Amino acid sequence: MKKTLLFSAAALVLTASLYAQTPGAAGCYATSVVSFNQLKRNDGSFVPVAQSDPSRALGVPQNDESQNFVSLGFGGSITLSFDGAIANGEGTDIRVVESTFNNAICPRYPERVRAFASQDGCHFVYLGEGCQDFEFDLGSLEWAQYIRLVDASPLGVPYQGQSIVDGYDVDGVMCLNGTLSNPVPAAVELGANEAISYTPGLRRNGTPVEPARANPANALGLPQNTNTVNFVSLGFGGSLVLKFDYVVFDNPLANDLKVVETSFGNPACTSFPELATVEVSLDGVNWTLISTVCQDGEIDITTAGTIQYVRLTDRSKASAFSGTADGYDVDGVVVINQLCGNSNALSRIMDDVTFRDESFSAAAYPNPAHDQVMLTVQTTESDNQLNINVMNALGQVVKTERVNCTEGSTVQHSLMLNDLTQGIYFVSIETTSGKEVIRITKN
Helix, strand or coil, rough: CCCCCCCCCCCCCCHHHHCCCCCCCCCEEEEEEEEECCCCCCCCCCCCCHHCHHHHHCCCCCCCCCCCEEECCCEEEEEEEEEEEECCCCCCCCEECCHHHHHCCCCCCCCCCEEEEECCCCCCCEEEEEEEEEEEEECCCCCEEEEEEEEECCCCCCCEEEEECCCEEEEEEEEECEEEEECCCCCCHHHCCCCEEECCCCCCCEECCCCHCCCCCHCCCCCCCCCCCCCCCCCCCCEEEEEEEEEEECCCCCCCCECCCCCCCCCCCCCCCCCCEEEEEEECCCCEEEEEECCCCEEEECCEEEEEEEEEEEEECCHCCCCCCCCCCCEEEEEEECCCCCCHHHHHHHHHHHHHHHHHHHEEECCCCEEEEEEEECCCCCCEEEEEEEECCCCEEEEEEEECCCCCCCEEEEEEECCCEEEEEEEEECCCCHHHHHHHHEE
């Protein structure tokens, strides 16, 4: 094995001695479809039914001009899983086979794809972008069991004389270096894990930020959200670039990131307007401006789609502060839309930061459950409806219910699970006064 992965300060350092590599083709083809989000053709029409069966991306690729493939549509995606753990060996590790009729070369028929790999089906690493048939290296991952492909074909360009095209056509995915037995998963966390750059501005009085407040490592991991110096100050006009171990895909149903800032005594933004712009990027080169936050703030990355880097730049107005003020203080940036892991830590962040004074609460029993689970919800004086979303391990909503309730009461609601497969789910219960996310197991 040629690579070592250190996901976080507390992560396991994986070495080649932990694995026994299995040569050959066993387990080297995708065996099941985890998710499929087909979008439209370049003219806005639907992809034909004959090219819409995601199971055609499974097994050994035909690599011919038959219609044994599935079209993603422009911007569409598919996530595939393998029975075995794809090994990270010498050279490239997976080959994605695409179907393009008449052997049209990429410059004339630029059907492109972005590839991502994951060990747990939730936290994905970006492998790169390719055109038509393409090979990818697993990069920082010692092994992977899930591959996600996202169409990146350009709109508004000619496709060898065809006016209507379907985007990237997946014939199959194969591993190139065999599989691993007894793979050990790497640790992951919700917070950023690497400070790429830190360019502090000056304090209000023109002096440098104090050394104790100038350590960018204080912005990594989960935020402490306490009145202690476990943050990094940007200084007025300063900036900080953070990187996650994995990419963050936009969740269209929720905000995606939480920026946590430290202001002693929890003053209101109007009296202590510490501001920062938030930019995001997939590659650390091309940036999308998302929003400006005042102190703590939630971020929706919809306009960027998929990201791995966050850049915070102080925009506080110096004249609003005293001479020793040092601008925006970054306690941490965390992912809040990927509920398939670290649910206890996520719940703590959301409770301590977003709903500090809530009286709304919810519980589920029994857990694990088989056919149904009883939700007990304590509402506040401002609640009259429960919005219940059940999400699978990928954060996809699989069940939605709306329940009318009486303000300031205890509500018991039976949530049926008999139409769900076995596994881990997350039940999000939201009212006007707050939100609770409960992890449940369906037996």
